[in-house]
Amino acid sequence: MATASNAGAGGAGAPAPPVSRSTGVLSLLFRLGALALIDAITIYLVYNFFNDGVYQLAIVLALITILINLVFLREDLYPVRWVSPGLALMILIVVYPILFTVYISFTNYGDGHLLTKPVVIEQIESRTYLPEDAKVYDWTAYVSGDGQYILYLQDPADGEAFIVRPGQGVEPTDAAEPPATIDGYQQLDRIQRLQHTAALTALRFGEPPLEFRVSDKQIGKAAQYEQAYVYDEARDVVVDQQTGVEYTPVDGTFTAADGSTLRPGWAVTLGADNYVKLFTDPSLREPFVLVFIWTVVFAILSVVLTFSLGLFLAVVFNVEEMPLRNVLRSALLIPYTLPAFVAVPVWVGLLNPQYGVVSGWLAAIFGSAPPFFSDPTWARVGILFIQLWLGFPYMFVISTGALQALPKDVYQAAQIDGANPWQQFWSITFPLLMITMGPLLVASFAFNFNNFALIDLYAQGGPPMSGTASPVGWTDILVTYTYRIAFSGGSGADYGYASAITVVIFLILVVITYFQFRFTNMLEEQSENV
16 A cells, blocks of 8 residues: 555656657757748848948847757756747847837938949949040940840941940941941841840940940930049049049038039938937927927827817717617727728818819808818818718717726715715716726827828828928828928938937837826825725
8 A cells, every 4th residue: 555655656746758859850850940040141141231322220130049059058047048039029020120220310321322332433433524525426326135235336526436335345447337237237227226225325435545435415315425424432532534623522422622522422320410400490499389289189180180089979878778889889980990992082082172062061150171281280180070980989989988898886885975976977977987998098088199190091191291301291290291301302301310310209209108107006096085
């Protein structure tokens, strides 16, 4: 009996059978093979990223791969292995864009400054000019079956002729007239020449110093063009071969002493210049302040109006004796089922002062329809009205759910104490609702702070704000204002300045959200005392 008992106890407490040596070796080999594959892919990507000048992404990708190797090679980090893929993706997809945006905000990255300096120098040195004493030749083009070109050039003064090919030397010829074919190349007729002119003007025939190009200004003419600009690496200047003017690099642009520049430029770090420009340049600061104030007002009013209407309807339809309550509740959810990309253009049509149905009704009642798109105040009223129509069903749904979860005995006690319905709402219903609704209202504020679709679809930020250096309208909020600067500005996209505004928006949202959560916590503490 004792033996059986001991055997049973020993069996229950016996250690798990050890993993076989062969299984452990196979697991290690599989792990090493997987890491080797990941490392090989990373090395290939990092090499190409560095060649393309994308240094930040290359560094981040290399660091992530090193961390993955450490996690899977160190046994003491075994528990982290299961979350390491998710952490790697989070760093790559979430953290890196944030850090990259911050980095771009300290640069001049934008239209005209998208390339690296070596590429810019190569493009500038590729430009040519025609000297005043250069000979101009008549040309006849020939094309091969695989799309290669050669030119028959003839001096109209003395009839001297020769043949040139792209990247090859000049070939003399005895033909006094352009032949029909040359080495299997077929001559282009007049119509074909017009069709192939774009391709021909992009090529350089011959080789330096005898290099010829088809003129894009004189039809049927070709000449020996010379290099317009030469880069002096020792002095880091670009010299104009025609005038002798020197261009030195200034903030990513080769600039002459008289202020003239060579385009394109390249991306360089400017320090805090974008932030200084944002807060000190009146032409930029004033529209930013106006847009910021309207953004805060729009976000607050959007939350207050939609929450007020949604909560009012939820309280009204919370009465069980109301007939057709479920049907009416369902009908109120219709605006919530329509995406903004469909609903907003429909409302834009309804509010149109010429043919809109709503504007027609208002004109019939009041004698004239409000200028919902040309007047800044009425445009904002129209946006808030559409936002109310789009947003109240969501507030209605969550308010209805929160009301049904409130304890009934609290109201019974309040009725015994003689509290009227208004007192019950403000002293019981509202504080208790804020326990659930508070965080959702904060999230709604953050959403409306960046409500791009409504603002852009309504009037693309219009009506335009005149007298500013930025592409901004009276209904633009910070996110649409930033978008126009980054992608649709009339003077070109300025990603660096737009990134600086993005960082400022992020910091503003952090501060506002912090105080909102503090406020909702105060309401929750108040509700606990109810």
